[in-house]
Amino acid sequence: MTQSNHYDAIVIGAGPAGLTAGIYLSRAKLNTLILNHGTVGGQLVLTHEIANYPGVEPTSGYKLASTMKKQAQSFGAVIKTISQIPQISVDGSLKVVKVGDTSYTASALILTPGGTPRMLGVKGELDFKGQGISYCATCDGEFFTGKEIIVVGGGNSALEEAVSLSKYASKVTIVHQFDHFQAFPAYVEEAKANPKINFIMETLVEEFVGDGKLERVLLHDKKTGERKWFNTEGAFIFIGYQPNTEFLKGLIDLNERDEIVVDADMQTSVAGIFAAGDSIAKRYRQVTTAVGEATIAALAAANHVFELKRTEKVTA
Amino acid sequence: MTLDTNLTHIASADEWKKILEENENVMICCGRMGPMCIPVYGIMEELEDEYKHVKFADMLFDLPDAAVIRNAPEAKGFMGLPFTMYYKNGKVVKATSSIQSMEQVRAILDEQFGKPQN
Numbered sequence: 001m002t003q004s005n006h007y008d009a010i011v012i013g014a015g016p017a018g019l020t021a022g023i024y025l026s027r028a029k030l031n032t033l034i035l036n037h038g039t040v041g042g043q044l045v046l047t048h049e050i051a052n053y054p055g056v057e058p059t060s061g062y063k064l065a066s067t068m069k070k071q072a073q074s075f076g077a078v079i080k081t082i083s084q085i086p087q088i089s090v091d092g093s094l095k096v097v098k099v100g101d102t103s104y105t106a107s108a109l110i111l112t113p114g115g116t117p118r119m120l121g122v123k124g125e126l127d128f129k130g131q132g133i134s135y136c137a138t139c140d141g142e143f144f145t146g147k148e149i150i151v152v153g154g155g156n157s158a159l160e161e162a163v164s165l166s167k168y169a170s171k172v173t174i175v176h177q178f179d180h181f182q183a184f185p186a187y188v189e190e191a192k193a194n195p196k197i198n199f200i201m202e203t204l205v206e207e208f209v210g211d212g213k214l215e216r217v218l219l220h221d222k223k224t225g226e227r228k229w230f231n232t233e234g235a236f237i238f239i240g241y242q243p244n245t246e247f248l249k250g251l252i253d254l255n256e257r258d259e260i261v262v263d264a265d266m267q268t269s270v271a272g273i274f275a276a277g278d279s280i281a282k283r284y285r286q287v288t289t290a291v292g293e294a295t296i297a298a299l300a301a302a303n304h305v306f307e308l309k310r311t312e313k314v315t316a
Numbered sequence: 317m318t319l320d321t322n323l324t325h326i327a328s329a330d331e332w333k334k335i336l337e338e339n340e341n342v343m344i345c346c347g348r349m350g351p352m353c354i355p356v357y358g359i360m361e362e363l364e365d366e367y368k369h370v371k372f373a374d375m376l377f378d379l380p381d382a383a384v385i386r387n388a389p390e391a392k393g394f395m396g397l398p399f400t401m402y403y404k405n406g407k408v409v410k411a412t413s414s415i416q417s418m419e420q421v422r423a424i425l426d427e428q429f430g431k432p433q434n
């Protein structure tokens with residue numbers, strides 16, 4: 001059975017961008033629905049400390065996300081948790097969002113699906129998640145006290161977390177696929193100055209093996225082509241994020257990295273569909289950038305809705 | 317000392333035992349307020365109204381009494397928070413380590429305790 005619900009605007013995603021859009025839209029007295037798949041707050045709740053959000057003293061990502069959620073709801077935004085990936089289509093000026101048997105329509109849509117920590121996608125990775133393989137140093141670092149571990153990646157997170165993990169581990173080996181790091185120089189220098197940290201460059205991780213828990217990884221030297229086993233009891237993976245845009249393919253323009261392409265008003269290739277946050281094509285991904293983009297997207301979406309209402313009224 | 321969630325908190329081994337005795341189906345997430353744990357608490361909060369035949373609770377990993385979960389044979393080899401335990405009639409039927417998705421949690425609940433009857 002199909003139910004139908006019309007809103008002025010629908011936001012897909014409830015991370016910092018989605019919640020900000022919800023705040024602005026509902027404050028503009030637009031009937032606003034936020035559909036969220038996953039945890040409200042998105043990647044923000046996974047951030048231990050937010051120290052550079054203007055006007056807010058250092059706080060946890062969880063608390064900041066909780067405040068944003070309450071703020072959006074206080075202005076009237078409705079947040080619904082969905083367990084299925086929405087299907088989106090366009091019918092004239094209407095945007096149709098189908099979730100299971102329920103269809104929602106809106107005059108404007110703001111996409112803020114965010115990103116997901118990228119997995120290596122190699123053999124054994126899923127088998128040892130939580131039993132040697134981790135994606136969070138602050139959560140699981142102490143389980144590796146006195147053990148030899150590897151960190152996979154070469155960006156800011158990888159270098160920063162490697163230094164953090166050196167407080168617990170007896171030895172940390174950073175395995176990176178390129179001959180240089182993408183991290184800021186300060187992070188690289190700090191890691192290089194740490195006597196517990198070693199580096200294996202231009203090398204790929206190809207497989208994880210062990211008996212009940214992680215024992216070895218198969219490394220592939222890109223320069224020589226040589227493959228060899230490396231003994232380790234832990235592997236921390238920090239290789240960036242994948243935009244959650246699979247469900248948008250064919251609807252709007254995505255770039256070669258599957259990021260949403262937007263204009264200066266945060267509008268996508270389809271009129272009335274806007275986007276903001278970690279899933280759009282951009283260089284810097286911060287809570288503050290997500291919030292800024294969502295502000296623009298919400299203001300442009302509100303203008304789009306008001307214009308449609310005015311036109312419909314004039315026409316009628 | 318308890319976690320800052322909206323779930324039922326277990327603060328001692330006695331409370332843990334009581335919950336297992338009083339409920340046929342129990343899911344307990346044992347962790348901290350960290351990035352891998354919070355999403356699992358969030359999922360449990362979302363599912364609590366739907367899975368009325370399951371008792372959802374959490375327990376602070378650092379409590380001495382949380383040894384009932386930390387040292388459970390089923391958690392041997394776990395090296396990632398949170399430790400999540402699923403009990404049927406007081407016996408562990410499933411245990412997971414580290415972050416889990418909504419789909420993964422649902423699949424375990426459906427398999428071990430049956431889908432919600434609405």
